[in-house]
Amino acid sequence: MPKQVDHAGRIRTIASAAIQAIGEVGLDALRLRDVAEAGAMTTGAVTHYFDGKDAVLEAALAEVVRRILEGQAALDAEVERGDPVAAIAAFLPDTEERRRDWKVWFAFWARAAADERLRALHKSYYADVIGRLDATLARHIPPRRRAGLADAIVAAVDGVSIRAALEPEDWPPERQRRTLALLLAPLFAPQPKTRRPMRKTR
Amino acid sequence: MPKQVDHAGRIRTIASAAIQAIGEVGLDALRLRDVAEAGAMTTGAVTHYFDGKDAVLEAALAEVVRRILEGQAALDAEVERGDPVAAIAAFLPDTEERRRDWKVWFAFWARAAADERLRALHKSYYADVIGRLDATLARHIPPRRRAGLADAIVAAVDGVSIRAALEPEDWPPERQRRTLALLLAPLFAPQPKTRRPMRKTR
Numbered sequence: 001m002p003k004q005v006d007h008a009g010r011i012r013t014i015a016s017a018a019i020q021a022i023g024e025v026g027l028d029a030l031r032l033r034d035v036a037e038a039g040a041m042t043t044g045a046v047t048h049y050f051d052g053k054d055a056v057l058e059a060a061l062a063e064v065v066r067r068i069l070e071g072q073a074a075l076d077a078e079v080e081r082g083d084p085v086a087a088i089a090a091f092l093p094d095t096e097e098r099r100r101d102w103k104v105w106f107a108f109w110a111r112a113a114a115d116e117r118l119r120a121l122h123k124s125y126y127a128d129v130i131g132r133l134d135a136t137l138a139r140h141i142p143p144r145r146r147a148g149l150a151d152a153i154v155a156a157v158d159g160v161s162i163r164a165a166l167e168p169e170d171w172p173p174e175r176q177r178r179t180l181a182l183l184l185a186p187l188f189a190p191q192p193k194t195r196r197p198m199r200k201t202r
Numbered sequence: 203m204p205k206q207v208d209h210a211g212r213i214r215t216i217a218s219a220a221i222q223a224i225g226e227v228g229l230d231a232l233r234l235r236d237v238a239e240a241g242a243m244t245t246g247a248v249t250h251y252f253d254g255k256d257a258v259l260e261a262a263l264a265e266v267v268r269r270i271l272e273g274q275a276a277l278d279a280e281v282e283r284g285d286p287v288a289a290i291a292a293f294l295p296d297t298e299e300r301r302r303d304w305k306v307w308f309a310f311w312a313r314a315a316a317d318e319r320l321r322a323l324h325k326s327y328y329a330d331v332i333g334r335l336d337a338t339l340a341r342h343i344p345p346r347r348r349a350g351l352a353d354a355i356v357a358a359v360d361g362v363s364i365r366a367a368l369e370p371e372d373w374p375p376e377r378q379r380r381t382l383a384l385l386l387a388p389l390f391a392p393q394p395k396t397r398r399p400m401r402k403t404r
Contacts, residue, residue: 026316028230103315110312112368113305114228123369151377152384155361162360163353166314167325175353182354186388 011049013039015063018056023100027057027107054111058121061108064101065125072132079140085177085184091157092180093165094173102165130154141188149187156183213251215241217265220258225302229259229309256313260323263310266303267327274334281342287379287386293359294382295367296375304367332356343390351389358385 017039025034030053036043050056071090078087093099112118133150141149160179164171219241227236232255238245252258273292280289295301314320335352343351362381366373 022316024316026313028313029316106308106311106315109308109364109368111228111230113308114224114226114231119368123372126365126369148381148384151365151381155358155365155381156385157361158364159357159359159361162311162364163328163357166311166321167328170325179350179353179357182350182389183358183385187384 007049010045011059012063014041014046014049014056015059017041017046018060019063019100019104022057022060022107023103026103027053027111030056032056057104057107057111058118060104061121061125064104065128067101068129069132072129072136075133075136076139079136084140084188085181088153088157088184089177089180091161092173092176093161093168094176099165099168102161106162106165126154145187145191152187153184156180159183209251212247213261214265216243216248216251216258217261219243219248220262221265221302221306224259224262224309225305228305229255229313232258234258259306259309259313260320262306263323263327266306267330269303270331271334274331274338277335277338278341281338286342286390287383290355290359290386291379291382293363294375294378295363295370296378301367301370304363308364308367328356347389347393354389355386358382361385 014035018035021030021034021038024038032046032050032053033043035041035056036046039046046056050059068091074090075087078084078090081087091098093102108118108122112122130150133153134146137146137149157180160176160183164176216237220237223232223236223240226240234248234252234255235245237258238248241248248258252261270293276292277289280286280292283289293300295304310320310324314324332352335355336348339348339351359382362378362385366378
């Protein structure tokens with residue numbers, strides 16, 4: 001019987017190796033050989049699935065997005081528990097692995113800036129993440145406080161993560177979370193009661 | 203008399219041309235010829251000052267940072283006028299020119315992710331921007347409300363700008379400002395008075 005190959009699994013393994021290699025050498029200097037080495041595979045195994053650097057980058061980003069969406073699945077329970085900012089902080093680059101994931105975004109943004117097709121792909125990934133986030137928020141936050149909230153959350157996470165991923169020595173997890181909380185906590189804080197006039201005018 | 207050459211001016215002209223060229227073709231595909239074309243110069247004029255793509259990127263980023271610091275000079279008066287969020291919104295990519303500036307950051311982040319020296323340069327630029335921002339805030343915001351504020355402001359601007367620069371069709375200036383205001387307005391809002399007990403206990 002011929003050996004069964006789990007193609008989807010193989011592609012994810014290569015994508016994970018690509019994330020590691022991009023984090024180490026950057027996308028510009030990346031060779032498919034670096035990806036193979038990071039995954040302890042033959043270069044042939046990589047080229048069998050990917051015909052070049054762009055294809056590898058796209059697979060790496062797809063894997064990063066898959067991890068984000070997987071992380072979002074836990075968001076609901078955390079928000080329910082009453083600490084939405086802590087739940088959102090789970091996406092910050094506070095481990096070496098997540099810092100690598102963020103470096104894939106940097107590589108992708110740089111290429112997408114001048115590439116219409118990659119921009120469309122980027123937009124669709126953000127739409128996925130924000131759509132799922134919005135669905136979670138809808139279960140916990142009243143509509144009048146939800147307008148633009150998902151956009152704001154994603155912007156806060158992106159903004160903090162850029163600094164943290166590029167200056168890891170100066171941005172320990174605590175500083176990342178503190179900055180995120182400064183931006184997001186007010187958006188989840190209980191609203192002060194609307195002040196009512198003591199008596200009707202007229 | 204030999205023709206006087208304004209070297210600093212020439213370098214800034216090339217840097218501006220580089221910003222335009224990076225925005226159009228991306229850093230990966232960039233040739234020094236593209237920079238020359240964007241600036242209506244000879245390729246020789248570019249290579250006279252810059253020995254390669256990395257040097258051009260660094261000059262482009264230096265020019266982008268110069269523009270930011272210049273913009274920050276106006277911040278003080280705007281904050282004084284009582285609308286700090288509107289003042290900060292001036293850094294968002296709501297024009298074609300500023301979108302191009304942001305694409306230089308994307309290119310730089312991608313390279314800095316795997317390059318220690320560029321990371322140090324990035325850090326020093328952020329330190330400049332945040333140092334100046336902090337000095338402005340110090341004139342208007344009491345110390346107890348200023349902790350981490352500059353970090354939060356820069357993160358909010360970065361986060362909104364990433365989306366806006368990559369999805370310009372969906373992020374008109376109004377949406378950019380609204381998202382920024384959602385994140386930052388609470389940080390500048392007048393604090394509710396601390397509730398004092400009606401009478402002393404004990």
